[in-house]
Amino acid sequence: MPIINSIVHRIDKSSSDQPATLAAADEALSASPALDEMLASLKDSYHAKTKAWGYFADAATAHTLGAALARHLEGDTADEQTFVAFTRQAAESLKTLVDDHLPVGGHLLFAHTRQGDAEHLTLALLHHREGYAIDASLGVVPVRQLNLGQLTLAARVDLTQMQAGTSRQYVSYNKDRGGKKLAEGFRDWLGCEEGVDxxxxxxxxxxxxxxxxxxxxxxxxxxxxxxxxxxxxxxxxxxxxxxxxxxxxxxxxxxxxxxxxxxxxxxxxxxxxxxxxxxxxxxxxxxxxxxxxxxxxxxxxxxxxxxxxxxxxxxxxxxxxxxxxxxxxxxxxxxx
Structure with missing residues (x-):
């Protein structure tokens, strides 16, 4: 699964009564085996979730991901700085959803990948969990690691089908966590209409x-x-x-x-x-x-x-x- 571009921004929210803030990355992630393996694990976790399927509505507002992505696809999608600017804009607009429905923030991952002849954009708000490891001295030490099994907000767009304009199910997004209002808010942020149940x-x-x-x-x-x-x-x-x-x-x-x-x-x-x-x-x-x-x-x-x-x-x-x-x-x- 070749990675064309990927990036992680951080949405900080320390408590329910504090507004979310964005700590945006200035450059895309460098290629590495760890990144490849993490994205593969994320893909497996995402596909195991209950999802809705649909397409970006023509009447979607300019602030939705669908509208921003359509503008992004008009340019050079492989250009790193263009990708950084697009994802930063998307992360900025997602802060409102985090403020309204989530007690904490997380790391917002965007990955533009190619699989065979198809290209996809995957996004996920990632959280951490506390764990333990054994260090070089054979002692037990606390560690924090990504909890890929807990995908509060995640979506996947088949960019190839989106550009072809022949499908009504090229967008999928998870809807089994956080309740109905969060799922509806995420769908609205995406600018997506459910094309098939x-x-x-x-x-x-x-x-x-x-x-x-x-x-x-x-x-x-x-x-x-x-x-x-x-x-x-x-x-x-x-x-x-x-x-x-x-x-x-x-x-x-x-x-x-x-x-x-x-x-x-x-x-x-x-x-x-x-x-x-x-x-x-x-x-x-x-x-x-x-x-x-x-x-x-x-x-x-x-x-x-x-x-x-x-x-x-x-x-x-x-x-x-x-x-x-x-x-x-x-x-x-x-x-x-």
């Missing part, structure tokens, strides 16, 4: 997949194999911060008919976008319930519980509202 889109995709498997009347082993392929691919995309691409997923689900699942989704009109940001929490909840006893074998996707399948706890029984076609035909034949 990752949780809802992921749930719809999983529902479409279950419907597809059911329509194909697949054997249990083959159904489980396809489910594993979907979950492995989706989790891999989530770890790398990349969207689920429907045509690529369709190829993985059925190598013999690589367009079958894609065509099924389009023909059934689920309203899914060609690219879906994966929601890790939703994916973690998608699994199969399986049980066998007294000659009865039952297996179904967990999200069907409470929908087409109900569990009566008092009677200890399952109620199947929609019987699979293959099973229904076998029962009818037996009764004739």
């Amino acid at each position: 990752a949780s809802s889109e992921t749930r719809t995709l999983l529902k479409a997949f279950s419907d597809y498997v059911e329509s194909e009347d697949l054997p249990e082993a083959q159904s489980r194999e396809k489910t594993d392929a979907l979950i492995d691919y989706a989790n891999g995309q989530a770890r790398s911060g990349e969207p689920i691409t429907l045509d690529q997923l369709s190829e993985l689900v059925d190598e013999q008919q690589p367009k079958a699942f894609y065509d099924y989704i389009r023909n059934q009109d689920y309203g899914l976008s060609p690219e879906i940001p994966p929601d890790k929490r939703t994916l973690q909840q998608f699994r199969r319930f399986t049980g066998r006893a007294s000659g009865v074998s039952i297996s179904f996707d967990s999200h069907l519980l409470g929908d087409s399948i109900e569990y009566d706890a008092q009677q200890d029984r399952l109620i199947i509202k929609k019987v699979p076609g293959q099973l229904r035909d076998q029962i009818k034949q037996r009764r004739e």
